Amino acid sequence: MTMKHISNLKPEGIQNAGKNEPIPKPIPHGDCSPDCPECGGIGYVRYEVPVGHPKFGKVERCRYAQSRDIAAHLRSDNIDPRIGLTDDEIRNLNWNLVRKGVNQADQAGATTRKAFEDGHGLVFMYGGFGQGKSLILKVAVATAVRAGKRAAYANLAGVLDDIRSAYDERENKMTELVQRMEWWTSLDVLAIDELDKVGQTDWAKERIFQLLDLLYQRAVRQEALTIIAANYQSTDELSGYLKSRIEDNRFAGNGYLIHLKGADGRKSMPKNWKY
Numbered sequence: 001m002t003m004k005h006i007s008n009l010k011p012e013g014i015q016n017a018g019k020n021e022p023i024p025k026p027i028p029h030g031d032c033s034p035d036c037p038e039c040g041g042i043g044y045v046r047y048e049v050p051v052g053h054p055k056f057g058k059v060e061r062c063r064y065a066q067s068r069d070i071a072a073h074l075r076s077d078n079i080d081p082r083i084g085l086t087d088d089e090i091r092n093l094n095w096n097l098v099r100k101g102v103n104q105a106d107q108a109g110a111t112t113r114k115a116f117e118d119g120h121g122l123v124f125m126y127g128g129f130g131q132g133k134s135l136i137l138k139v140a141v142a143t144a145v146r147a148g149k150r151a152a153y154a155n156l157a158g159v160l161d162d163i164r165s166a167y168d169e170r171e172n173k174m175t176e177l178v179q180r181m182e183w184w185t186s187l188d189v190l191a192i193d194e195l196d197k198v199g200q201t202d203w204a205k206e207r208i209f210q211l212l213d214l215l216y217q218r219a220v221r222q223e224a225l226t227i228i229a230a231n232y233q234s235t236d237e238l239s240g241y242l243k244s245r246i247e248d249n250r251f252a253g254n255g256y257l258i259h260l261k262g263a264d265g266r267k268s269m270p271k272n273w274k275y
């Protein structure tokens with residue numbers, strides 16, 4: 001897979017227009033280093049890959065620009081705490097940390113990674129304790145943040161608390177409520193953990209439905225990726241509306257409905273394992 005600077009992407013029209021006139025050179029106006037070997041300073045690259053490849057037609061942040069972004073992001077005092085990961089997690093969590101031979105997390109990780117590379121969908125993982133569900137959710141969010149995407153990892157109860165506190169405290173309750181819902185439903189990647197551990201009040205049920213339905217709609221429109229994990233043994237434990245949505249053929253048909261029934265990874269993780 002080779003990469004091209006965006007500046008090399010010459011529209012045909014420009015190349016053929018006015019044969020005798022010199023073609024003006026594009027003015028570099030990027031934010032990467034002018035002598036960056038990958039992007040030449042533009043800050044973005046595109047990949048020379050065949051049609052159908054996940055990276056086909058996509059423009060991505062240059063790796064050097066990306067690490068500068070992350071460094072700047074981590075230095076700044078205003079990292080949104082709703083991202084839900086520590087600095088160490090944002091820097092270091094990656095797909096290779098999900099190991100083979102422990103349980104089924106490696107397969108679940110590979111599927112989630114594919115959805116991540118497509119950039120949209122609804123992935124639902126369910127199963128018992130220590131299956132690597134939370135690890136996969138965090139890896140996806142860390143990878144997204146490093147790629148400059150808007151992403152967050154949270155327990156569903158945490159999302160609801162955030163929305164509810166707006167409702168309790170502020171004067172303009174409705175505006176604030178709408179804004180907070182909007183924050184959680186406008187991300188590129190949202191990982192929702194512990195779906196099973198939330199209150200069953202009418203208020204909570206109504207909010208959860210609204211939240212998940214908005215995320216489902218964005219997944220259908222291929223705009224965003226939502227990854228959900230729950231400690232369930234069967235999808236029958238889900239509410240009917242949610243079961244129907246996660247079993248949607250556009251997601252389940254890609255293998256995005258994942259039942260993990262392997263060993264509890266907590267029993268075999270080495271002593272120095274931080275994640």
Ligand SMILES: Nc1ncnc2c1ncn2[C@@H]1O[C@H](COP(=O)(O)OP(=O)(O)OP(=O)(O)O)[C@@H](O)[C@H]1O
Nearest residue numbers: 098099102105129130131132133134135265266275
């Ligand atoms: N396949 C794996 N590769 C690497 N680490 C793993 C794997 N499976 C589990 N772990 C580790 O085991 C611990 C438990 O995994 P994790 O928290 O992801 O489980 P979970 O499926 O979310 O379980 P629970 O429902 O109990 O929250 C974590 O420290 C995680 O990093």
Ligand SMILES: [Mg+2]
Nearest residue numbers: 133134135193
């Ligand atoms: Mg977990």
Ligand SMILES: [Zn+2]
Nearest residue numbers: 032036039062
């Ligand atoms: Zn660069």
